[in-house]
Amino acid sequence: MATSWELKQAIEARLRDEEGTLRKDAPVRVALCYPSPYHVAMSSLGYQTIYREIHAHPTATAERAFLPDDPAAWRQSRTPLYTYESGLPVGHASIVAFSVAYEIELTGLMEVLDLSGLPILREERTDAHPLVVAGGPLTFSNPVPLAPFVDVVVMGESEEIIHDLLAAYESCGSRDELLAFLADRPGFWVPSLRRQVPAVAKAEDARLPARSQIVTPHTELRSMFLIEPERGCSRGCTYCVMRRTTNGGMRTVPPERVLELIPQSARKVGLVGAAVTDHPKLPALLRTLVDDGRQVGISSLRADRLNDEIVGLLAKSGARNLTTASDGASERLRDAIDRKTKEKNLLNVAQLTRKHGFAQLKLYLMVGLPGETQDDLDELIRFGTEISKIIPLAYGCSPFVAKRNTPMDGAPFEGIPEIEKKLAYLRRGFQGRVEIRATSARWAWVEYMMAQGDENAGLAAMDAWRGGGSFAAWKRAFRDRDVRPHAARRVEDGRLKLPTLAHWPTVRDDAPRRAGSAG
Structure with missing residues (x-):
């Protein structure tokens, strides 16, 4: 079984291989947690975007923590879960914030809380504990199972309202005052005060596109810079949460804006979104990237949008499947x-x-x-x-x-x-x-x-x-x-x-x- 020193060495090895890691001293320290392991978390565009947004807040810093690959090793070595950036014990943070993608990750949230020495149930925590917050893709469908475990749910697109949360945390004198304030604000659900789940928030188009902050080889999308050329979808598939009625449907980002945000050093680029191939200027964007010698991956390829040019460019960029x-x-x-x-x-x-x-x-x-x-x-x-x-x-x-x-x-x-x-x-x-x-x-x-x-x-x-x-x-x-x-x-x-x-x-x-x- 791994020792505390071996667990620390594994984290330091990952940090050495990262490009774009952020560090900052600030009075509000957010332990930004992902309820699945590192290699999954660092492929999440939403998680990386909120990491950057928290750092952009004048008085806050975000430090990452993840569900360990082997939780039993942490438990048996009696090592409290801590953050990657500074080694801050998660239980000592001002706010413990989770990005939850889908339903069964709820058990990962419990594991992270437990490894951090925090009570799992909301009702068992006191003012001495960090504020526990959850957001992420799950909030677009059904966040209600989160209610027994979190103080606040940030609904929907959180690029803007995360700043509202941080400002409220600083200005409110007590937890009760903070929760009462947030319960009346759009985009926040406080389960202890409101049974009704509010509508999801929508970020201003000026904040798009979401994009990678950190590039790492230790992820499912190895050393790939991710960016969204569009958000949402214009289609009406009846089984899908991200359909045309969700937050105004599809919003496109001009190719010039996408290209200026991709670092020159990024030789692998992932274009991510619910309907990337519906972007009317995708061929031009793809052609520019491929002609620049970059390998390109695209999520959500739609069969009725694929043509000879797009498939040929994907092949030219090195795709094999x-x-x-x-x-x-x-x-x-x-x-x-x-x-x-x-x-x-x-x-x-x-x-x-x-x-x-x-x-x-x-x-x-x-x-x-x-x-x-x-x-x-x-x-x-x-x-x-x-x-x-x-x-x-x-x-x-x-x-x-x-x-x-x-x-x-x-x-x-x-x-x-x-x-x-x-x-x-x-x-x-x-x-x-x-x-x-x-x-x-x-x-x-x-x-x-x-x-x-x-x-x-x-x-x-x-x-x-x-x-x-x-x-x-x-x-x-x-x-x-x-x-x-x-x-x-x-x-x-x-x-x-x-x-x-x-x-x-x-x-x-x-x-x-x-x-x-x-x-």
């Missing part, structure tokens, strides 16, 4: 969820990837959409086999999980056995010609229960974490806390009906999972 999404198993299902991707679009992408020498095409796919039938799966097998004759094909299959604040809010989870049977059917149908890379149906069900859950779901997550984090622990915790999915409506036979109660899964358990892991 191309990933886009079909989402529904059939064209009928894609139309039903307003995805708009046609077979002809996907065939065109397959032909372009072959033309430009890509090694593989990967398509994201949801399994278990409401109304999905065997006919839809048969269409998928037929069409996937057709594509595989053009280019090696892999499907990244995820069970459908309904999210709050979408038109499909409240749609039921199909069921673990049913999802597993469908995945097995697809594997048999493809007969090895197409690779199926499937995420766990069991952990998708856990995600669903949290995504559709309330404060009680958050308490169940705490019970599951304390119980070791296995699937059996989650199942038991949901049962003991009587957690039920959000009683919203669902579409059935063209009419809106209340969902029936789901059966508890009766499947084999698996090994205990590391806290903060999602599967």
